[in-house]
Amino acid sequence: MSYEDSKEWYVLHTYSGYENKVKSNIEQRAQSMGMEDNIFRVIVPEETEVEVREDGKDKEIVHKTFPGYVLIEMKMSDQAWYIVRNTPGVTGFVGSHGAGSKPSPLLPEEIEIILNRMGETARVASNIEVNVGDFVIITDGAFDGMTGKVTEIDHEKQRLKAVIEMFGRETIAEVDFNQVKEDDSY
Structure with a gap:
């Protein structure tokens, strides 16, 4: 590098x-x-x-x-x-x-x-292997424990967007790679 x-x-x-x-x-x-x-x-x-x-x-x-x-x-x-x-x-x-x-x-x-x-993280690089359309489980932050469908991936910033259901509506959650894990149940 x-x-x-x-x-x-x-x-x-x-x-x-x-x-x-x-x-x-x-x-x-x-x-x-x-x-x-x-x-x-x-x-x-x-x-x-x-x-x-x-x-x-x-x-x-x-x-x-x-x-x-x-x-x-x-x-x-x-x-x-x-x-x-x-x-x-x-x-x-x-x-x-x-x-x-x-x-x-x-x-x-x-x-x-x-x-x-300060209550923040240095965002250590994560080796998560997901694609748009895959399902992930959010493991940290405000959406902890929720499952979402990946809609967008930004490898550069190590972030992704996933659609989650919250209060009966679909909502976009933007999270770091190190805040999710792959959901193999789908």
């Missing part, structure tokens, strides 16, 4: 207080410039803390885990690097030595710790 084919996590340095704006800008730029196959997830790590106020009511406060930093899952290519690097509010990639050099990605165990603290 070449350098440009591997999907990895990187850290962006941003102006403090602009993390969510940078996230939004990158997502918009990736879509408008047709880079959805190179730029996948953009995350601003946050933690929620419950504070008891003087009147006895609980108040949730969201803190940025790493103020001034944004995580991005992407395939590092010259074009993707250029688009992300030149997004307003981005001051650079962490692990880049300047002069246009590509940054070093986070280690898998580093991103796993960060995402687990």
